[in-house]
Amino acid sequence: xxxxxxxxxxxxxxxxxxxxxxxxxxxxxxxxxxxxxxxxxxxxxxxxxxxxxxxxxxxxxxxxxxxxxxxxxxxxxxxxxxxxxxxxxxxxx
Amino acid sequence: xxxxxxxxxxxxxxxxxxxxxxxxxxxxxxxxxxxxxxxxxxxxxxxxxxxxxxxxxxxxxxxxxxxxxxxxxxxxxxxxxxxxxxxxxxxxxxxxxxxxxxxxxxxxxxxxxxxxxxxxxxxxxxxxxxxxxxxxxxxxxxxxxxxxxxxxxxxxxxxxxxxxxxxxxxxxxxxxxxxxxxxxxxxxxxxxxxxxxxxx
Numbered sequence: 001x002x003x004x005x006x007x008x009x010x011x012x013x014x015x016x017x018x019x020x021x022x023x024x025x026x027x028x029x030x031x032x033x034x035x036x037x038x039x040x041x042x043x044x045x046x047x048x049x050x051x052x053x054x055x056x057x058x059x060x061x062x063x064x065x066x067x068x069x070x071x072x073x074x075x076x077x078x079x080x081x082x083x084x085x086x087x088x089x090x091x092x093x
Numbered sequence: 094x095x096x097x098x099x100x101x102x103x104x105x106x107x108x109x110x111x112x113x114x115x116x117x118x119x120x121x122x123x124x125x126x127x128x129x130x131x132x133x134x135x136x137x138x139x140x141x142x143x144x145x146x147x148x149x150x151x152x153x154x155x156x157x158x159x160x161x162x163x164x165x166x167x168x169x170x171x172x173x174x175x176x177x178x179x180x181x182x183x184x185x186x187x188x189x190x191x192x193x194x195x196x197x198x199x200x201x202x203x204x205x206x207x208x209x210x211x212x213x214x215x216x217x218x219x220x221x222x223x224x225x226x227x228x229x230x231x232x233x234x235x236x237x238x239x240x241x242x243x244x245x246x247x248x249x250x251x252x253x254x255x256x257x258x259x260x261x262x263x264x265x266x267x268x269x270x271x272x273x274x275x276x277x278x279x280x281x282x283x284x285x286x287x288x289x290x291x292x293x
Contacts, residue, residue: 042292
């Protein structure tokens with residue numbers, strides 16, 4: 001049987017982590033680090049926040065492989081599009 | 094046993110697993126997949142053009158990251174209230190479900206209010222969608238996202254009214270899960286738009 005009260009506590013804990021990561025990302029932004037370092041950190045933090053929401057609030061950690069496929073294929077297509085266009089757009093100005 | 098029968102028998106548990114997924118859940122994930130392509134295409138275009146053209150950082154410096162941070166906190170909190178509403182509905186706690194749904198709606202409205210305040214300030218300073226490539230993307234991506242937030246508010250408000258009137262129960266709670274999936278997706282999109290537009 002699912003412990004709903006436990007789920008609620010877990011949701012609040014995840015929210016705490018999300019807010020903590022948000023503050024951490026903004027704090028790093030105010031430090032005026034080198035651009036590459038800054039981008040690496042803030043997008044790393046964003047990725048962790050997105051994973052926390054998707055796994056816990058959208059319950060993807062308990063989903064069937066079909067749902068992973070439906071959600072994963074467009075993400076792979078977007079990454080593929082980005083990588084395929086980089087040589088033309090970024091290096092051929 | 095024929096080879097066809099053998100294959101069917103071997104695949105039976107897997108097929109049953111797929112059949113156990115509600116068709117509504119497959120439908121909402123299919124919608125979200127198409128949304129990933131929409132926002133993914135926009136974000137990819139933004140990243141590629143920003144890398145290949147200079148001068149974006151100067152334009153991006155005019156957005157107010159403090160308001161963006163506040164809006165991110167508002168949307169993250171609305172995801173929490175949405176998750177708590179779904180949890181309450183599964184426990185058949187009707188008043189609690191309605192309360193958290195209303196909180197989610199109000200937080201969504203607060204997000205749009207802060208965004209409107211932001212737009213007003215930027216437009217007054219002369220930054221319109223025609224002011225440059227950054228501003229075209231800024232208004233385009235945040236505007237499209239705001240439309241999605243609006244749609245989510247309408248859906249959540251509908252479920253709130255259903256919960257208050259007692260129409261959300263008797264096996265209809267699954268629909269709330271689909272609304273929640275959409276709402277959390279809108280949150281995830283903003284999680285990436287925030288650093289893209291405000292912090293980089």
